[in-house]
Amino acid sequence: MAFLLRRVGFYVAAFIVAATFNFLIPRLMPGSPVDIMFAQAGGTLPPEALAALKQTFGFIDQPWPVQFVAYLKSVFTWDLGLSVKFHPLTVNEVLWRALPWTLMLVLISSLIAFAIGSLAGILAAWRRGGSFDSIGAPIALMMQAMPPLVTSLLALFLFAIYWPVFPTGYAYDPEIDPGFSLEFFCSVFKHAFLPIVTMALAQVGGYLITMRNSMINLLGEDYIVLGTAKGLSDRRLRMAYAARNALLPTVTSFAMTLGASFGGALVTEVVFNYPGLGYTLFQGITARDYPLIQGQLLIMTLAMLTANFIADVLYVALDPRLRKG
Amino acid sequence: MRGLLKILLANRKAAIGAAIVAFFILVALAAPLVAPFDINQRVASPHEAPSAEHVMGATRMGRDVLSQTIHGTQTSLIVGFAAGLLVTILGTAIGVTAGYFGGKVDEVLNLFTNISLVIPNLPLMLVLAAFIGQTGPFVIALIIGLTSWGWGARVTRAQTLSLRQRDYILAAEMLGEPAWRIITFELLPNLISIIGFNFIGSVLYAVITEATLEFLGLGDPMVVSWGTMLYHAQSTSALQVGAWWEMAAPCLALVIFGSGLSLINFAVDEIANPRLRTLRVPAKVLAALTNRTTNQGGRA
Numbered sequence: 001m002a003f004l005l006r007r008v009g010f011y012v013a014a015f016i017v018a019a020t021f022n023f024l025i026p027r028l029m030p031g032s033p034v035d036i037m038f039a040q041a042g043g044t045l046p047p048e049a050l051a052a053l054k055q056t057f058g059f060i061d062q063p064w065p066v067q068f069v070a071y072l073k074s075v076f077t078w079d080l081g082l083s084v085k086f087h088p089l090t091v092n093e094v095l096w097r098a099l100p101w102t103l104m105l106v107l108i109s110s111l112i113a114f115a116i117g118s119l120a121g122i123l124a125a126w127r128r129g130g131s132f133d134s135i136g137a138p139i140a141l142m143m144q145a146m147p148p149l150v151t152s153l154l155a156l157f158l159f160a161i162y163w164p165v166f167p168t169g170y171a172y173d174p175e176i177d178p179g180f181s182l183e184f185f186c187s188v189f190k191h192a193f194l195p196i197v198t199m200a201l202a203q204v205g206g207y208l209i210t211m212r213n214s215m216i217n218l219l220g221e222d223y224i225v226l227g228t229a230k231g232l233s234d235r236r237l238r239m240a241y242a243a244r245n246a247l248l249p250t251v252t253s254f255a256m257t258l259g260a261s262f263g264g265a266l267v268t269e270v271v272f273n274y275p276g277l278g279y280t281l282f283q284g285i286t287a288r289d290y291p292l293i294q295g296q297l298l299i300m301t302l303a304m305l306t307a308n309f310i311a312d313v314l315y316v317a318l319d320p321r322l323r324k325g
Numbered sequence: 326m327r328g329l330l331k332i333l334l335a336n337r338k339a340a341i342g343a344a345i346v347a348f349f350i351l352v353a354l355a356a357p358l359v360a361p362f363d364i365n366q367r368v369a370s371p372h373e374a375p376s377a378e379h380v381m382g383a384t385r386m387g388r389d390v391l392s393q394t395i396h397g398t399q400t401s402l403i404v405g406f407a408a409g410l411l412v413t414i415l416g417t418a419i420g421v422t423a424g425y426f427g428g429k430v431d432e433v434l435n436l437f438t439n440i441s442l443v444i445p446n447l448p449l450m451l452v453l454a455a456f457i458g459q460t461g462p463f464v465i466a467l468i469i470g471l472t473s474w475g476w477g478a479r480v481t482r483a484q485t486l487s488l489r490q491r492d493y494i495l496a497a498e499m500l501g502e503p504a505w506r507i508i509t510f511e512l513l514p515n516l517i518s519i520i521g522f523n524f525i526g527s528v529l530y531a532v533i534t535e536a537t538l539e540f541l542g543l544g545d546p547m548v549v550s551w552g553t554m555l556y557h558a559q560s561t562s563a564l565q566v567g568a569w570w571e572m573a574a575p576c577l578a579l580v581i582f583g584s585g586l587s588l589i590n591f592a593v594d595e596i597a598n599p600r601l602r603t604l605r606v607p608a609k610v611l612a613a614l615t616n617r618t619t620n621q622g623g624r625a
Contacts (some may be wrong), residue, residue, distance in 0.1 A: 014440045021449060029456050138338075141591050147533040147581035149540055149555070150576040157564050157572070168565070213594075258440070263447030267537055271559075285455060285542055293455045300448040308443055 003322050011305040015096045020302040021077045023068055026036055036150045038290075049082055053291065056081040080295040082203045086288035091295035094280060099299065101171050102265050102276035105192060108198035110261055114254055116200075117207025122243050124208065125215035137212060148202045148264035152271035160272075166194050166283065169273030180244035195268045203257055210253050215246040248318060255311035259304040338575050339592030353398045361390035361586025364396050364549055372568040382570035384554075385561040393549055394574040400550035401578075404466045404535045408569075409528030411470025416477025416527075417513075417520055423478070425508055426484025434484065441475035447537070452545040461545045465538055469531045477523040488512060518597045522590055529586040536579055551575035 034127055038050060045053065054060070056079055058071030074081070080091035120140075124133040160168045172178065172187040218224065227237045266278030273279060277296060284292035316322045334340050352359060362368045362379075369383035376382075381390035423434035453468050456459045460468070464549060489512075499505045513520075532551075538544060539552025542560075546553055554575040558564070563571040 004465050009438065011443070012434075013436075014443045017440050018444050018449075021444075021454065025452055138591075141587050142513055143588040145529065145580065147536065147579055147583065149533070149537055150580055153564065153572055153576060161564055161567075208338055232558055259443070259445045262445055265440070265536075266447060267540065270541065281451070282541060285451065288455065290455065293452055297448045297452050298444075300445045304445050324539075 023071045053081050062281040069312050081291040083292050086286050091291050095299050098277045098280040105195050106261050106265050109196045112202035113200040117204040118211045121208040121211025125212045140208040142206035149199045149267045152268045155194050158270055171275050195272050195274050209249050215251045218246050219243050251311050251314050255308045258307040336592040338588045342585045342588030350584050353402045356396050356399050360392040360395040362392040374422045375570050381574040390574045394578055400462050404462045405528045405532035408466040408469040408531035412474050412527035413524040415474035417481050420478040421485050424482040427580050434443050438475050438478045447473050459545050465535050469534050513580025522593050525586050525590045529583055
């Protein structure tokens with residue numbers, strides 16, 4: 001429990017640092033930050049909305065520390081200001097509308113990659129130097145070097161343009177009413193298929209390598225030799241003895257990779273015109289919608305911290321040593 | 326040092342990887358000489374398909390794609406190596422300082438490292454790049470360098486912590502050697518494989534990240550690099566109109582260069598940790614390796 005509480009304290013600190021970046025970056029830029037931030041906004045927002053926006057970001061007639069407190073107050077009451085591009089929606093509304101799509105892509109693709117990658121890693125390590133290992137490991141390595149940008153473009157071109165099996169955009173067919181119908185789910189599945197596969201491909205190699213290396217290191221331990229000597233079955237030794245312990249480093253890397261795969265989702269969504277956070281953000285960048293760009297950093301940080309916290313909980317469940325004290 | 330080089334070249338993966346990277350460096354250096362066309366001139370019809378004259382076809386603006394890719398190699402490699410160097414220097418400095426001095430210094434630096442690891446990189450870079458406005462290659466290298474050192478710092482710190490307990494470090498301290506001398510002459514040489522691993526991984530990360538930032542429209546569109554080529558291709562819907570070659574060339578360059586770097590890194594990992602090896606290694610190299618590891622006191 002103490003371990004988890006300490007982690008929560010750390011996550012709050014990390015979140016404040018992310019907010020501090022948001023506060024400092026516009027103020028440290030040469031020129032007047034208010035002008036940079038709101039030059040674009042002035043064109044679309046009415047004057048009173050502009051005044052409210054300045055208030056939210058702490059641009060008040062006070063010294064910096066007071067401004068900072070004002071900004072933190074907005075952040076912790078989850079007031080992220082108004083979007084310039086999607087006026088009259090607030091940043092909050094824009095981001096929450098897009099987030100579920102991104103979460104779906106990230107979670108499903110990560111779980112698929114984790115399951116396939118870890119299993120393949122276990123097999124590769126078990127027969128190290130065997131045919132699966134000497135083919136699988138280099139392929140995994142090559143896949144790691146494939147940027148998500150390239151795999152997405154390739155998948156889009158091959159399976160949506162050259163052989164138009166899958167759609168080139170949107171999260172579901174606009175002619176179908178969203179709701180709990182089979183037709184709608186099929187449409188969502190069809191639209192999400194390519195993004196999920198490309199995102200999973202980008203991660204699977206990493207899990208394979210992490211699991212393989214961690215497993216190989218464990219297979220040399222004395223308790224494995226003892227297990228073999230006791231005559232335990234290969235399967236039991238592999239899964240319950242070696243893989244169970246080798247899984248620990250992968251859980252940490254799962255949390256870390258989740259952050260990277262949020263980044264990967266940004267690119268994949270832009271390529272597939274998929275209406276998640278990445279695509280929304282891309283529209284925000286093109287319109288220089290600064291409140292939106294700042295808001296995404298906070299929401300991405302929050303997602304990352306949540307993923308890390310879940311990994312912590314899993315870690316406690318998997319490693320009994322952490323449960324004491 | 327020569328022994329290390331010998332081991333690297335004896336490893337087939339490392340040799341192939343090094344050859345690929347060397348090829349790209351040569352192309353970057355000789356770009357104006359090898360590029361068949363002027364990249365600022367209209368030399369073909371819009372979206373001309375690949376032919377004997379234009380091997381990789383032409384862009385919508387009628388620019389030769391192969392020539393652009395060759396010139397883009399310059400920018401992408403400079404950004405990659407500059408950012409990679411910055412990431413490695415920052416990560417090593419922070420990791421070694423934290424690991425060597427310990428106590429309060431370690432606590433503070435480690436806290437910063439951990440925080441930098443949980444704040445997602447790409448979103449933070451987007452905020453930075455958006456506020457800086459038109460970001461040229463050097464600004465992008467700086468942004469990548471300043472935000473991505475966390476992983477290297479963590480790994481270096483862990484290794485420093487374990488080296489710190491070794492007898493030869495304690496002996497140097499007993500002799501009253503100053504801290505800077507112990508760090509530069511005793512610690513750093515023994516961290517070289519981790520530093521190298523960190524550098525190569527960071528270059529790979531930087532090249533991909535630069536391309537990503539530019540693809541998302543946060544680069545300087547006037548600069549020719551693999552990322553801006555993809556950006557222009559995307560904004561002129563090259564794929565949708567069937568001009569796949571406009572995207573294929575920079576994508577291929579990214580993938581091949583990236584594979585070269587990761588082949589080297591995979592080999593470095595295998596050499597540093599002999600248990601991971603798959604390929605059969607000549608007995609001589611194996612002997613050299615075992616000597617090296619026993620000299621260093623075996624596994625930590």
